[in-house]
Amino acid sequence: MALLQISEPGKSTVPHEHRLAVGIDLGTTNSLIATVRSGEAVVLLDEQGRSLLPSVVRYRADGDPQIGYLALNAVVNDPMNTIASAKRMIGRKTADIKSLRDHMPYNFDDESANVPRIITADGPRSAIEVSAEILTALKKRAEISLGGDLSGVVITVPAYFDDAQRQATKDAARLAGLNVMRLLNEPTAAAVAYGLDQGSEGVYAIYDLGGGTFDVSILRLNKGIFEVLATAGDSALGGDDMDRLIAEWMLDEIGNDDLNVDSHFLRQALVAARAAKEALTEDDSTDIELSLPDGSNKKIVLDRSTMNELIAPVIDKTLLPCRRSLRDAGLDKEDIDGIVMVGGSTRVLDVKQKVEKFFSKGLYTGVDPDQVVAIGAAIQANILIGNRSADDMLLLDVIPLSLGIEIMGGMVEKIIPRNATIPVTRAQEFTTYKDGQTAMSIHVLQGDRELVSDCRSLARFELHGIPPMVAGNGRIKVSFQVDADGLLSVSAREATTGVETQIDVKPSYGLTDTEIEQMLRDSITHARDDVHARQLAEQQVEADRAILALESALEEDGHKLLDNDERSSLIAGMEELKALADTGDAESIKQAISDLNQLSEVFAARRMDASIRSVMAGHNINEFSE
Amino acid sequence: MPAVVEKALPSEAPFSVASSCNTNLIMQTLLENNFFDLFGIENAYSLDRQLLRDRFRDLQKKFHPDNFASASEQERRLSAQYAALINEAFTTLNDPMQRGRYMLSLLGISTDEELDTRMDPEFLMQQIELREEMEAAQSSADSALDALGRLAIKVNNEFSKREASIAEILDNTAESGSAQESGLDTARHLVRELQFLNRMQSEINDAEEALF
Numbered sequence: 001m002a003l004l005q006i007s008e009p010g011k012s013t014v015p016h017e018h019r020l021a022v023g024i025d026l027g028t029t030n031s032l033i034a035t036v037r038s039g040e041a042v043v044l045l046d047e048q049g050r051s052l053l054p055s056v057v058r059y060r061a062d063g064d065p066q067i068g069y070l071a072l073n074a075v076v077n078d079p080m081n082t083i084a085s086a087k088r089m090i091g092r093k094t095a096d097i098k099s100l101r102d103h104m105p106y107n108f109d110d111e112s113a114n115v116p117r118i119i120t121a122d123g124p125r126s127a128i129e130v131s132a133e134i135l136t137a138l139k140k141r142a143e144i145s146l147g148g149d150l151s152g153v154v155i156t157v158p159a160y161f162d163d164a165q166r167q168a169t170k171d172a173a174r175l176a177g178l179n180v181m182r183l184l185n186e187p188t189a190a191a192v193a194y195g196l197d198q199g200s201e202g203v204y205a206i207y208d209l210g211g212g213t214f215d216v217s218i219l220r221l222n223k224g225i226f227e228v229l230a231t232a233g234d235s236a237l238g239g240d241d242m243d244r245l246i247a248e249w250m251l252d253e254i255g256n257d258d259l260n261v262d263s264h265f266l267r268q269a270l271v272a273a274r275a276a277k278e279a280l281t282e283d284d285s286t287d288i289e290l291s292l293p294d295g296s297n298k299k300i301v302l303d304r305s306t307m308n309e310l311i312a313p314v315i316d317k318t319l320l321p322c323r324r325s326l327r328d329a330g331l332d333k334e335d336i337d338g339i340v341m342v343g344g345s346t347r348v349l350d351v352k353q354k355v356e357k358f359f360s361k362g363l364y365t366g367v368d369p370d371q372v373v374a375i376g377a378a379i380q381a382n383i384l385i386g387n388r389s390a391d392d393m394l395l396l397d398v399i400p401l402s403l404g405i406e407i408m409g410g411m412v413e414k415i416i417p418r419n420a421t422i423p424v425t426r427a428q429e430f431t432t433y434k435d436g437q438t439a440m441s442i443h444v445l446q447g448d449r450e451l452v453s454d455c456r457s458l459a460r461f462e463l464h465g466i467p468p469m470v471a472g473n474g475r476i477k478v479s480f481q482v483d484a485d486g487l488l489s490v491s492a493r494e495a496t497t498g499v500e501t502q503i504d505v506k507p508s509y510g511l512t513d514t515e516i517e518q519m520l521r522d523s524i525t526h527a528r529d530d531v532h533a534r535q536l537a538e539q540q541v542e543a544d545r546a547i548l549a550l551e552s553a554l555e556e557d558g559h560k561l562l563d564n565d566e567r568s569s570l571i572a573g574m575e576e577l578k579a580l581a582d583t584g585d586a587e588s589i590k591q592a593i594s595d596l597n598q599l600s601e602v603f604a605a606r607r608m609d610a611s612i613r614s615v616m617a618g619h620n621i622n623e624f625s626e
Numbered sequence: 627m628p629a630v631v632e633k634a635l636p637s638e639a640p641f642s643v644a645s646s647c648n649t650n651l652i653m654q655t656l657l658e659n660n661f662f663d664l665f666g667i668e669n670a671y672s673l674d675r676q677l678l679r680d681r682f683r684d685l686q687k688k689f690h691p692d693n694f695a696s697a698s699e700q701e702r703r704l705s706a707q708y709a710a711l712i713n714e715a716f717t718t719l720n721d722p723m724q725r726g727r728y729m730l731s732l733l734g735i736s737t738d739e740e741l742d743t744r745m746d747p748e749f750l751m752q753q754i755e756l757r758e759e760m761e762a763a764q765s766s767a768d769s770a771l772d773a774l775g776r777l778a779i780k781v782n783n784e785f786s787k788r789e790a791s792i793a794e795i796l797d798n799t800a801e802s803g804s805a806q807e808s809g810l811d812t813a814r815h816l817v818r819e820l821q822f823l824n825r826m827q828s829e830i831n832d833a834e835e836a837l838f
Contacts, residue, residue: 152695181695225683320838327831384695394687420717423691425710483706484691549698597699604700608689608708609655615688616659619666619681 019151021385023377028087029211033138034378041375044145057133058082059122067137079105079267081120086130088212091165105263132175152181154381158213159185160233160400181384183485187217189376190342202337210343212238218329227396230328230419232321239345242311246273280304308350340364406443410452415480425481432474439464463492539589543581561606573599661715671796682716726817778830785823788816
């Protein structure tokens with residue numbers, strides 16, 4: 001498999017309609033941004049010609065935050081205000097971070113907060129805000145490099161990210177003012193970057209070991225369709241853990257086993273550990289120099305076989321998900337045609353060796369493992385924005401963890417199993433368990449264990465207004481819908497008596513809308529923006545989008561599927577929105593878009609219906625001719 | 627305030643589309659046709675899985691939300707619902723147990739374990755034996771993996787045998803057009819046994835995984 005030079009197909013849009021779309025790899029250690037330019041996917045460079053942006057943000061009392069290399073330089077000297085590896089914290093609650101906390105030097109504010117915040121010189125900052133700063137820096141880079149505003153982005157996330165982590169990533173993008181067209185799983189993105197070559201068909205394992213996350217996906221590639229069969233992983237396992245093990249060894253060597261004494265020294269040790277790990281991908285042994293807290297210097301030597309022993313637990317821990325993903329895909333090792341290696345940590349020689357040995361198959365390492373995910377995301381973004389036809393590529397992905405609700409006895413009843421292809425919709429009925437029960441509390445969980453306490457709590461909500469009935473007679477239908485981003489929404493409905501009560505929830509352990517708006521107002525970066533102007537611009541873009549979509553639908557099917565009255569009423573609604581988009585305020589444009597949407601609902605339904613009829617008719621014709 | 631709920635008996639609707647006020651209206655054609663029609667394949671238990679997979683891909687190429695990224699909001703929402711239903715149809719037909727259950731439900735026969743807990747005593751005995759074998763395999767220190775492997779093959783054979791019997795009953799019923807009640811009752815039992823064997827397979831897998 002080689003990276004294909006994608007040529008723009010003949011039917012591509014005329015140049016002035018070319019919309020700017022980018023793919024962003026928001027990594028634990030480094031982030032990248034890429035786009036498809038003149039038919040070729042390229043990573044965008046900063047002004048100094050560097051492709052990577054270290055995912056590090058330094059908050060200062062008297063100035064804008066520093067992002068990237070500048071911040072990275074401060075990691076050792078200003079550890080408490082310099083936040084690295086925010087991806088390990090995003091979408092997690094304080095309690096979840098606690099298990100990681102002993103390796104993190106930061107001070108957190110309110111322990112009970114839904115969104116933990118790190119205390120910095122510039123006030124408390126959440127992982128979402130840190131990520132938003134990184135995204136904003138990448139956005140600026142792209143706008144300078146491409147010379148215009150971005151119309152849409154695809155952001156990659158570890159396949160093993162749960163609902164809360166995905167939602168939080170989307171919140172960060174919203175804070176950065178990005179229009180997210182899709183959250184794309186990192187291994188799938190890598191497969192796209194590798195596999196667009198029409199010749200490569202078969203089943204591949206994508207082994208993605210980054211700085212702080214591990215994913216493995218089993219994926220079947222056939223005629224341009226990338227079908228993920230199963231995915232598994234660990235959203236808190238990666239190169240960071242290797243660094244920590246090496247740092248602990250170093251501290252042990254110099255006779256200091258208390259990791260928590262000095263965050264400055266700990267950071268220094270972690271930085272030295274990473275440098276040593278990187279050096280050992282080339283050399284058999286490396287010298288490590290440390291300046292001790294007492295001011296003296298110490299030199300120690302680490303050879304590769306010692307390092308391999310130290311990091312073996314991390315590598316071994318990745319093999320269990322490999323096994324599980326194969327099993328969930330219903331395949332054996334022999335069925336795999338090749339392994340694609342992704343993520344900076346796959347540069348470690350022993351990782352390559354152990355993975356090759358596990359699958360007994362060759363490794364694909366042709367594309368830079370740091371860049372491959374961003375490149376795949378850019379290719380997908382280019383298709384979603386409409387610069388390139390989707391006809392020759394489609395990604396079918398899965399959810400990584402089962403979704404369910406709590407039932408009697410602290411158990412979880414699964415409603416959607418892990419590795420279900422998304423989008424997916426499932427419903428299940430539950431009954432009241434007490435006489436005269438008029439409300440039901442629904443607790444939404446994600447995870448594959450049977451006990452509630454072992455799963456991730458995503459949301460709790462209550463359904464009220466159930467008419468009093470004998471226990472077991474009240475029937476409540478709970479529906480789960482997971483969209484193509486892997487995000488869940490839940491609704492519950494009591495329908496026994498005809499008195500319908502319905503509630504819809506979007507689980508969010510991220511931020512509420514109000515919190516996001518507040519942050520936008522508060523944030524130094526956005527202080528110069530007029531929030532109103534920004535909202536107006538957003539609604540104008542939305543209006544344009546709605547008008548364009550309806551115009552092209554009318555052109556295609558307006559005469560076939562609508563009568564004259566229906567057509568003229570739609571056109572009238574569209575003209576109204578057009579006029580308002582130029583003169584109105586954000587709120588009224590928003591209302592007009594929603595009105596037009598409602599007006600065209602039947603038309604949209606007829607178009608889909610006609611489309612499925614024609615596909616089914618096509619099948620039947622094939623059947624006779626076969 | 628009750629903090630928990632109880633699982634209800636599954637309802638027998640062939641589709642479990644999320645409730646939207648007019649879902650049924652807007653997805654008329656999809657709902658009027660069964661899963662086999664959707665894929666344009668013969669309504670039979672023995673099916674060409676490659677053809678099923680090909681048709682599934684054809685449909686997703688057309689209806690997956692990625693094709694509607696710049697379409698109107700309703701079309702985006704509808705495409706997600708269509709794609710979800712196509713996924714469900716594929717998952718159902720692609721899995722031998724679910725396919726059997728679905729075909730029986732089309733004939734008006736429920737395979738609910740909770741409505742009917744009767745099982746063939748011979749089958750239950752065999753289940754107990756298999757379970758004992760699994761426990762023995764797990765505790766055999768150095769050859770646990772091999773023992774579990776042999777057990778897995780045994781369970782798979784039991785599974786295949788039942789698949790063949792179900793095909794014989796359901797596909798003959800379809801051909802003759804007259805549902806033979808005793809045959810269908812046997813098929814119902816066999817489908818439920820597949821459920822048990824499925825569970826067994828996944829427990830063996832778990833046991834294998836626990837060895838690493």
